[in-house]
Amino acid sequence: MGLRHAKADAGGTVLESIGRTLATATNGIRALADHLSSDKTFADALVNAVELMGDGDGRVVVSGVGKSGHIGRKIAATLASTGTSAYFVHPTEASHGDLGMITAQDALVLLSWSGETAELANMLTYAKRFKVPIISISSNRESTLARNSEVALVLPKVPEACPHGLAPTTSAMLQLAIGDALAIALLERRGFSAEDFKTFHPGGKLGAQLRLVHELAHGAGQLPLLPVGRPMSEAVIEMSAKGFGVVGIVDESGKLIGVITDGDLRRHMAGDLLAQPVEDIMSHKPRVVSRDVLASAAMEFMEEHKITVLFLVGDAGAPVGILHIHDLLRAGVA
The missing domain is CATH 3.40.50.10490 (Glucose-6-phosphate isomerase like protein; domain 1)
Structure with missing residues (x-):
């Protein structure tokens, strides 16, 4: 043999x-x-x-x-x-x-x-x-x-x-x-909660997954935001200045009502794009999460919807933070 x-x-x-x-x-x-x-x-x-x-x-x-x-x-x-x-x-x-x-x-x-x-x-x-x-x-x-x-x-x-x-x-x-x-x-x-579990597992990947998104997100001073009614020229400037590849659009009450991404710019590329109002270009019903969502859940949500940036919103729908997938990767969530 x-x-x-x-x-x-x-x-x-x-x-x-x-x-x-x-x-x-x-x-x-x-x-x-x-x-x-x-x-x-x-x-x-x-x-x-x-x-x-x-x-x-x-x-x-x-x-x-x-x-x-x-x-x-x-x-x-x-x-x-x-x-x-x-x-x-x-x-x-x-x-x-x-x-x-x-x-x-x-x-x-x-x-x-x-x-x-x-x-x-x-x-x-x-x-x-x-x-x-x-x-x-x-x-x-x-x-x-x-x-x-x-x-x-x-x-x-x-x-x-x-x-x-x-x-x-x-x-x-x-x-x-x-x-x-x-x-x-x-x-x-x-009634042992995920937050309780985090107390006993502060280290390693498990500890990272049990962190809340607001602990990893960027705060108010770094939010790329514009009010409704502004021209797209300002949206491009804001998007470039903040570096997240996205800008959030808020209404008169401060509620997030839409987002404009790099992809939206490419899809609407035309001679008069920069003069158009942001509400004509933005994607309505933006995907958002609460500030108290687990980091692991946010990662799963982003992977499911194939997005790289999430706005965090408060109870009234106003943006309170922004989270990039790189923030989760750096924290060891993946």
Whole structure:
């Protein structure tokens, strides 16, 4: 067999393996969704878990070992970033002093697929002694962990993607899915807004996308504006002076009623263009946004309508700022 054929056969085997794993993962999520709709006990437990975490005076403390520990760290991070005070404690470290970080006002979220993880024993004992409520995520209703929990989230037993059924794959994904579901339910229950989200994500691209357009826009002194009735000669001067490739036309009350762009100039190019009134050339019903729109939404709006400049308007429709797509790109929104 030639090298090319050997690589082709190997590639086919790899892709078949990946396809089986993705199919197993898809079936696992489908089984979890079916479990939610068919098992009232599970559905009620999820509601109780959200209420327990959302109504408590303390924090949510997440713990687990191995892959469950890695998933637990992600769940704690997602909870914290969406407005629920949460952190992860490793059960081994807990047994060596970190139990003191957990108070009776907190809620414990303990992850163990089998529900019999030995390293969680000291946390269970501590929680019972100091009446710290436990929310468990496991797959065994009769396990030690589930039986000692105030709220037991018992996930459906699903095949692992690992052909030996040993490496936690699908099971870890289900734990993560439930953690995300709880975090989002808490977010919506609390009315956590995009502005709140920005508080916890001030840096990077996400922070840029969560900025409001008025934070990036050019203010009143830089607005290219003319009142209705002025000749196009003044519009060309204003457009060139401000450098945005556009001029806004306002009525007697100061409301923006139209815009003239470079494209409008080209489309109306004629001998008497500069003498014509701006209202005869302007595009009516200009596309505008509120000053409190998210930068990411403004970028999407500009891409959808294939425009590069947006006027920001106030409640009365008067222009209060102007935003160029380059302002969004410089801020890292794209």
